[in-house]
Amino acid sequence: MAGSGHLERAVLQVLWDHPEGLAARDILPALDGRDLAMTTVLTVLDRLRRKHLAARHDDTRPHLYFATVTREDYVADIMLDALGQAHDRQAALVRFLGGVTVADTDDLRRALRHWRPPADR
């Protein structure tokens, strides 16, 4: 589905802006300028939960949605993934301009010590 990544990103941004949690119906107006159906938002939230990026509190009414990782950790993890892959000859995932070193990834890994990457990796 074209543009679904774009929507996931938008919803994730809204969740990041509201660390206290948001009900699905409050996410809709926060996605300003988009003409979306409620079901679309729920689908996107489901997809984010499957990716372990969002969680839902089931014991509140209405259910509240949260981002499970902070924006900083998520970005740091992407960097770690890219830098780590640069070492993995087998994967050859990315082509780096300058290349990176083991020490680089160690630095990032230290920064991420308290956070486990999402289980779907």
Add this chain to the structure above:
Amino acid sequence: MLLMIEAAGLLCLAVALAGPVSAGLARAAWTTRDPRAGLVLWQAVGLGGGLGILGAGLTLAASTLDDRWLPGIAKLPGHLAGLGVAGWAGVGLTLTVGVWLAVVTQVSMTRVSLARRAHRQRLDAVAEILDPEARATVPVGGVRLVDHPRAVAYCLPGLRPRVVVSRGALTALDDGELAAVLAHEHAHARGRHDLVIQPFIAWASTFPFLPTASRAVSAVELLVELLADDAARRTCRPEDLRRALSDLAPDHVTQSRHSDSALAFQLAARASRLAAPPRPLPLAMRALVYVAAVALILLPPAVLLLS
């Protein structure tokens, strides 16, 4: 008899290509003067070596059934029961190497494409697409920006490639440097350089005991970088790219630490080449390289078909 000699010849060719020829090509200095010709020769050496070893087994088996190659091969499926020890050794060699090569290649390609897709999806969730207005004089259209202080620029290759820069890289690089970096990364994406490297990685993992295989990967990786450097040089100033290299490379890369020595070597090779570009290869020499590449692939089958 002739066929048996040819089978031995093919095996020798494969061993020579995988051994001394690869080692020589990895050391050759001329490849940096024309990375494209160097890569074509590398591909011919790899393909020729692979076909050589597969062909050697088949030819050995065929030699037990007929004096001529094509009729011998044609008889193979119907005469498996009548094959002697030599015949089965040939069939076994071809099947073992062929299946192993196919499986390892498939596994390695699947692994890469899964890792890439996962990375692209995660990236797309947070990366902004850079506003073309962000750097007025630099063509940044379509470039993904990751909000991280570390200076990094990379290309995630594939059918839907992504050229990614971090906020740190945007801060560290001036307009000229950024333009050079982006030109370099776009060249990787456009040229599908990942497809050039992939077979060599598969080759190296098929024959992990061959030191030349991993040397081939390093050599091909360097040539691919040089190719992208050349592409960047066509639109940008080489000094800009050279400065960007040192801005993006962490300080300790330049000190020789064992784990980083291959990378340090690659960076040094690129930096000195950007500072003093080597003379292009003479036309005659370039033609010779391409002729050699074609001959490596076409000559063995031609000899076999004529015998």
